[in-house]
Amino acid sequence: MKSFFEVLEHLYKKVLLGATLENDIHDYIFYLNPAFSDQDYSTTASECSNTFGVQGTREPSSVSLATISGAPVCLKRHSEMGSAREIMLLQLTVIRVMVTRILSVKTEFHARENYREIIKILLKSSDIDSKLTCMFQNSDKLLSHMAAKCLALLLYFQLREKVTLSNSWISFCQKNLSEYSESDKVVYCLWTLTAIIKEIFKDTCSQKTEILKQFLTPFHTIFEVFYNSLFSQHFENHQDTSKIINSLICFLELLELLIASRIHLKLHFTCQRILFLKPSYVLDVITWPVQAFVKRKFIVFIKKCLLRKVGEDLCQEWVPASVLPDHHLHVDLLALADAVLQAVDLGLLRTLSVHGKPSCFGGDEVQPGSERVPGPDHVILRAASLLIIKSLEIKFQNCASANEMKVDLQRFMSELLTFLKPHLKPSLQSHSQCEWLSRVFIEQDDDMLEAAKASLGIYLKLTREHEATESLTQEKEMWNHHTHENGYNPHCIFLFLLKNIGFDSTVLLDFLISSETCFLEYFVRYLKLLQKDWDNFFTICKNFDVTESKDSMNICGCIFSLVRDRSSNQTEPSPLAALGSQRNAHACISWVSHASSEPLDQVVMSEETHVTLQANGLSPPRASQSLVDYDSSDDSEVESTDQRLSSSKTTSLHQEAMKKIQDTVGTSRDKKEISLEPPSRPLVPRESNTPFSVDCDIAPNKIVSGVGISYRTVKCFKELQGAIYRLQKKNLFPYNPTALLKLLKHIEAIYNQSMNHL
Structure with missing residues (x-):
């Protein structure tokens, strides 16, 4: 008779190849049923049943489901079966690969049906949701992580098959999110929720919106409660800050997916708007005494929200914002932009340190004998700059007063340039303030063009408001001086861009035929301006x-x-x-x-x-x-x-x-x-x-x-x-x-x- 471990290994190889299973599916369910539910594998020492695993006994060729669900299993007694930990990890891996094969259109039909039947029976017979949820508390981090990955796929399988989700798992999540604590259970709960939404995004089916709606319905009010309790904490009062940082990072990823689902799947829940309803909570994290990488993630997240680029790496097909306008999203982005500018007005940039450890390939630590090159964190410099310039553009689109726009622009651009100048070597000269944009974004094409487009939008908005007075020579000179002094003259910005690429037309061609930047929209808007404003350009x-x-x-x-x-x-x-x-x-x-x-x-x-x-x-x-x-x-x-x-x-x-x-x-x-x-x-x-x-x-x-x-x-x-x-x-x-x-x-x-x- 084959050992328990060998049977699992054989099953794993078959599923990995997407092959049809030749034996009765009930036999495979028996081997896939996790042995331990709410006990740690290291403390379990119950005796093995004579049903399987002992040499000389019969194999489970036709085992009843009642026997399977109640059979205690000892996996540590026999060395040929491998350790209990290895058995459980292999069980979880086989289940995860099997669900992946079910969801893949490349799997052969008969094999997919075999796997689907096994998973359905396993879900009904063994209460596997509760067992995997209990593994979140396991001291073995690898086992806990594998349990979370396996549970996420099983839950998504139920959503795809229109099977009612486990009440025990829903209650577990609701309890931990509503009664926030710093335990690891919250982190794994957030990670599982995030993994399920990612699977929804990656799926190629046409019912993504209905699936996500079914999934979010039990949680959409709980997320807002958790948002308020998480961000209202006093970080400096916590002795062990690692747990709260883990919760922040995990929830930030979930928050990004919720906002992305609103943009791309056109679904509207309150939980998808919590950032825009209370943006100051997230902006306050930037001022907390946390590590630089946490601040960097939050600044980049807010930048992606303003640019409507949240979740773009998960979406198979990009839906332009202009195709299906969302009035409520427009209002929410305006609220976020106002919150950013208000935070800058209160001294956000003055408290933002960019002298932390710069990011290095492979980690932040320098090898012995090597020297760290001094310099600022350019990721934060770029993100903070784009935050301000994009927020100004969004605000000015909804502002009718030219004087108010000029005052705001001068105040915030002065704040930004004061923030940037100490980090730009060599420093900016008085006659070339507009060079800040190309100097800051020289290593990031997509952000550079977004900033240039936003700056051009600001210029065009202000120009339309000043058309009545532009005929006067003195007013025109004052206007040109204002654009140069505040670093948003579109001609200077474009010329510095051309100088940085050596006036190489092939670089512009690469930008035009690539969908990774907004260069096409920016270039056309600038050429139209250049036609009307040639004398100023010359x-x-x-x-x-x-x-x-x-x-x-x-x-x-x-x-x-x-x-x-x-x-x-x-x-x-x-x-x-x-x-x-x-x-x-x-x-x-x-x-x-x-x-x-x-x-x-x-x-x-x-x-x-x-x-x-x-x-x-x-x-x-x-x-x-x-x-x-x-x-x-x-x-x-x-x-x-x-x-x-x-x-x-x-x-x-x-x-x-x-x-x-x-x-x-x-x-x-x-x-x-x-x-x-x-x-x-x-x-x-x-x-x-x-x-x-x-x-x-x-x-x-x-x-x-x-x-x-x-x-x-x-x-x-x-x-x-x-x-x-x-x-x-x-x-x-x-x-x-x-x-x-x-x-x-x-x-x-x-x-x-x-x-x-x-």
Whole structure:
């Protein structure tokens, strides 16, 4: 006869492969029934029954259910069966894999029916819900965790099969959540609830909303009671803070799923609104004396709520917020934004420390012999910045007073910039306050574009309110000064973004064909603004050019003084000496970049632009090698682009955004249709192709304006336009870019017209 452990191992291998079971299902139920219910396996020493497990006795080929449910089992007596702990872990693993196979559409039909019948009988006969719930109190953490995972899948199986949930488990959760304590039972209760909602999100069935409604009905009032009791505690009064931190982290994950289910599954329960009804409770945790990682999780959570990105990693299909508007959610987001701004007004940023241990790959601890690189926690810097800028945008959307908006913007942006400046090295200069955005978000593309879009929304809202006074020159100058002083001028923000990517059009193309950022919506809104506000953009470009000219003059002086010093002792410089001069020149550039207010990549770009530009088109070199070379031959272009687009799906977000583009640009076609193919004529007048000399003299203003920031911007747009056109011609672009190409061509026409008037 086979041992008990060997039977379980054989069953595990069969279920893992999704194979049909050949024996009677009652035999398998016997082996899957957990032996211990409310006792710890380490203290159980009851004798084995002669029903199974002892050599020489019969196997359970046809065991009645009454015998199964009441049979005491001793698993520790015989060494060949393995320890009791291993037996129980294997039982839980087999049950969990079996339920997973039932829920998978890839499982063969007959095998799935076998597994379904086993689980149904097991649920009815053995009161397995109560047994697994009792295991939460087990001192063995692995066993408790496996019991929670197994119970979550069994409960979700009951929801899928429309079986009434166990009253004992519902009572257990209601009791622990309503009478909050710091015991581990609350944590496992929260973890199980979270795991069930995750399974609902991951399922591919079309009845997610009905399943979630059935699940939340017994708990929707209890969650609010638990929310109030958990966040109203005085953290500093607790001696053992680890348990309350575990409860905070577990409930935060559950809270995120509840809000995500409201957005994506269109379900409305009070428990899904508790954050928005009492947002100050969650914001207060940021001021508690807890570890940095706890504050980081809460700040990131609030940021995701404001951006409507909660639960996005669990959703198979992203539903844009604009498709099905939710008025109540809009009101709730406004309440959350007001709470954030009120907390900032009360000194939230002044109490927020970002000097804690920075996150490291693999952990927070530095290995012996290694040095920790000093610096702030950039995750908190980015999240706090986006919190403020997004909250201001949401508030201004519902504010009608221009003066009130200007006062709020100046107050909160001043608070934010004061908070950021000590952590930005080199520090921001007075003429480039708008650089804060690209400096803070340089390592996080999606957050950077969300912040840029929110800043642009603020600018557009305020601009509409000031249209009546913009005709006055003095008012216009004061308005431009206000936008620069408070770091939200959209032209500066966009130019700093282009400078950071080296004016590389392939990076913009990657943003456009990816659904991971909001670049499409931001880019279209900015291009529409650029059409109307070209003069202001061109003025800002000239200021950028003057700044770069000064930086390049300082760099050139350093380079040529080094070259003269190196060559003064040699009558005839050798190739090796020339090579050494170049190395010293690059070293000088690196040294100047650290002393300058500009980042390294911007200083190098400035030097390359104003020193090495020659008569060959005056095109600045690319800052870096692109991930995908869109300028290669047709064959390689098709191959690389096909590989790039094979992993990206055409989402409803792109379609909705492009529909908005076409609606806003105009549905009526002009009499003279604008061609999509990029023109072959040069972007700048022929006379501006005069090469610079390498002695770093300041070029005439006309040449500087022709080949400066404005030229590089429009040249980048033209390259982007050509790449989009080639992809569209091969049906490789993921959406219809006609309106986008029209905007890009219009910008090019405006540029050529302005250059002709110089």
